[in-house]
Amino acid sequence: MNIKSDTHSELMHSATSTPNLKQRSEVNKNYGTNDFDGWVDCLINKIQFTSILDICCGTGNQLLKYAANNRNVLLIGVDISQESLQAADSRLRSIGATGYILKKVAMEDMFDDHEISNQKFDLISCFYGLYYSTDTKKTLEQMIDNLAYDGTILIVGPYGNNNSPLFEIIERHFILPDIVKRSSSTFMEHEVIPILSQYLSINTETFKNMISYPSSKVLMDYWKASTFFSSAHENAILLDIEDHFNTHGSFKMEKHIMACLARRL
Numbered sequence: 318m319n320i321k322s323d324t325h326s327e328l329m330h331s332a333t334s335t336p337n338l339k340q341r342s343e344v345n346k347n348y349g350t351n352d353f354d355g356w357v358d359c360l361i362n363k364i365q366f367t368s369i370l371d372i373c374c375g376t377g378n379q380l381l382k383y384a385a386n387n388r389n390v391l392l393i394g395v396d397i398s399q400e401s402l403q404a405a406d407s408r409l410r411s412i413g414a415t416g417y418i419l420k421k422v423a424m425e426d427m428f429d430d431h432e433i434s435n436q437k438f439d440l441i442s443c444f445y446g447l448y449y450s451t452d453t454k455k456t457l458e459q460m461i462d463n464l465a466y467d468g469t470i471l472i473v474g475p476y477g478n479n480n481s482p483l484f485e486i487i488e489r490h491f492i493l494p495d496i497v498k499r500s501s502s503t504f505m506e507h508e509v510i511p512i513l514s515q516y517l518s519i520n521t522e523t524f525k526n527m528i529s530y531p532s533s534k535v536l537m538d539y540w541k542a543s544t545f546f547s548s549a550h551e552n553a554i555l556l557d558i559e560d561h562f563n564t565h566g567s568f569k570m571e572k573h574i575m576a577c578l579a580r581r582l
């Protein structure tokens with residue numbers, strides 16, 4: 318069976334939901350066995366920047382790091398979700414950050430905004446969001462046009478067999494939408510790097526984080542907060558997941574994460 322027709326709008330509803338975003342971040346943080354935040358800190362510390370555009374900034378996980386850096390002259394965060402931007406705003410205020418700009422705008426339209434298009438940025442980043450663009454090539458080319466002479470574009474997203482144990486269970490019941498499979502596996506290597514490498518020099522770094530879900534409830538809650546939840550298949554998949562826990566005692570799933578750092582040749 319396939320889920321279709323209103324799949325895209327349901328998926329985008331889930332992709333822009335602030336509670337879902339917070340839920341997934343919490344699960345990964347609480348049950349991950351490796352230090353994702355530490356890995357991101359190392360990436361960022363290697364980059365020189367004073368002006369930053371963070372695309373798909375969500376609730377501000379990366380903005381907080383940039384703001385804490387203290388070298389910033391200009392910090393702009395862009396997201397389509399007003400609720401997530403409000404969460405980012407209160408988190409930034411809570412660390413005493415000032416002078417940042419948060420804009421509710423789709424990434425496809427952000428360069429129509431003169432405050433963005435009139436700037437050249439030292440760092441343009443997008444963590445876990447570029448695959449929602451309706452035109453990845455155009456979005457990337459616009460980023461390049463607005464990159465400072467020795468600036469860096471930093472795109473972070475999943476790759477390879479990311480999420481595959483859960484996908485295997487789910488696909489016994491329904492076929493996952495193409496965007497879910499692509500964004501989780503080949504997007505970075507097939508859709509990001511080939512475009513950026515036409516104009517910029519590329520370095521990639523990868524990180525693996527084993528998430529050990531302690532109960533079927535935690536795993537179900539993670540799935541429910543994901544872009545690939547299907548209420549029509551909830552009961553059947555719960556049975557398979559409970560079966561897995563009865564046999565193995567826990568559920569382990571590796572997150573495969575790639576950072577693509579692109580600089581001028």
Ligand SMILES: C[S@@+](CC[C@H](N)C(=O)[O-])C[C@H]1O[C@@H](n2cnc3c(N)ncnc32)[C@H](O)[C@@H]1O
Nearest residue numbers: 333373374375378396397398423424444446449
């Ligand atoms: C998985 S979250 C990542 C948030 C943040 N970068 C992080 O790593 O925590 C994806 C974000 O992309 C935003 N988003 C989805 N489609 C978008 C679009 N077309 N333009 C701008 N933001 C979008 C969602 O609202 C959501 O906040």
